[in-house]
Amino acid sequence: xxxxxxxxxxxxxxxxxxLADFLTEIKGRVGIVAKGCDSRSIVSLIQDNKVVREDVxxxxxxxxxxxxxxxxxxxxxxxxxxxxxxxxxGEKVIAKVGGQKKEFAANQVLFxxxxxxxxxxxxxxxxxxxxxxxxxxxxxxxxxxxxxLKELTSAERWESWQNELSRCIRCYACRNVCxxxxxxxxxxxxxxxxxxxxxxxxQDNLIFQIVRNIHVxxxxxxxxxxxxxxxxxxxxRSLTRxxxxxxxxxx
Ligand code: SF4
Ligand code: SF4
Ligand code: SF4
Numbered sequence: 001x002x003x004x005x006x007x008x009x010x011x012x013x014x015x016x017x018x019l020a021d022f023l024t025e026i027k028g029r030v031g032i033v034a035k036g037c038d039s040r041s042i043v044s045l046i047q048d049n050k051v052v053r054e055d056v057x058x059x060x061x062x063x064x065x066x067x068x069x070x071x072x073x074x075x076x077x078x079x080x081x082x083x084x085x086x087x088x089x090g091e092k093v094i095a096k097v098g099g100q101k102k103e104f105a106a107n108q109v110l111f112x113x114x115x116x117x118x119x120x121x122x123x124x125x126x127x128x129x130x131x132x133x134x135x136x137x138x139x140x141x142x143x144x145x146x147x148x149l150k151e152l153t154s155a156e157r158w159e160s161w162q163n164e165l166s167r168c169i170r171c172y173a174c175r176n177v178c179x180x181x182x183x184x185x186x187x188x189x190x191x192x193x194x195x196x197x198x199x200x201x202x203q204d205n206l207i208f209q210i211v212r213n214i215h216v217x218x219x220x221x222x223x224x225x226x227x228x229x230x231x232x233x234x235x236x237r238s239l240t241r242x243x244x245x246x247x248x249x250x251x
Contacts, residue, residue, distance in 0.1 A: 039122030040123060064112040118137050174229060196208055
């Protein structure tokens with residue numbers, strides 16, 4: 001409630017969270033900082049009558065994209081704890097590791113969903129913090145995982161998803177972080193009827209993800225949060241982005 005608290009606000013390429021996820025839990029008027037994808041999640045919540053437009057003051061941030069630490073770890077062969085500093089300078093990202101500087105093109109280290117971003121500037125806002133950013137989507141780089149899956153035969157793809165979803169521990173982080181997953185009672189918690197078993201068998205994990213994807217179809221803004229938070233690195237965006245594209249084509 002103290003306005004000097006705003007001095008503690010930080011915006012940088014590591015502030016990942018899509019804050020729209022919290023809007024349905026807050027009563028009364030609230031201010032929210034929103035990147036391009038977050039602002040579209042807010043619009044979707046308003047369209048679903050989950051949020052009243054007049055109750056939110058949107059501070060829009062034209063977004064240069066978020067840095068995927070996993071990609072930097074892979075490129076530097078170092079754990080994120082071993083990296084001294086990471087800075088973005090224009091279209092370059094510089095990682096300091098062991099006293100040495102390593103330079104990468106931003107396209108090498110941004111999250112896949114940011115590589116595909118067509119609307120980095122919020123579409124809905126009350127105050128825009130900064131100049132609008134032109135979109136520069138790189139669909140080929142962003143869609144490598146999905147393209148790889150499409151090259152497989154149906155049997156191979158089935159096996160691949162079986163392997164991936166066998167690792168799911170059903171922590172529900174992917175659901176909880178998603179602004180489009182706003183049901184007060186999720187179907188996975190229903191007991192009459194019980195749609196899926198509580199134990200994380202791959203078959204039930206598959207049903208969870210398929211039904212979740214159907215429920216968020218048309219609401220998902222490709223914010224990438226579900227994939228980012230998965231503790232076992234299941235490539236969930238290969239499902240959500242494919243659904244996003246199908247919905248985009250059909251409607
Ligand atoms: S998809 Fe990425 S680049 Fe686009 S607004 Fe969201 S966080 Fe920013
Ligand atoms: S975040 Fe990952 S491990 Fe957790 S429920 Fe979702 S897919 Fe499963
Ligand atoms: S399904 Fe994933 S990518 Fe889509 S809105 Fe939810 S958290 Fe974001």
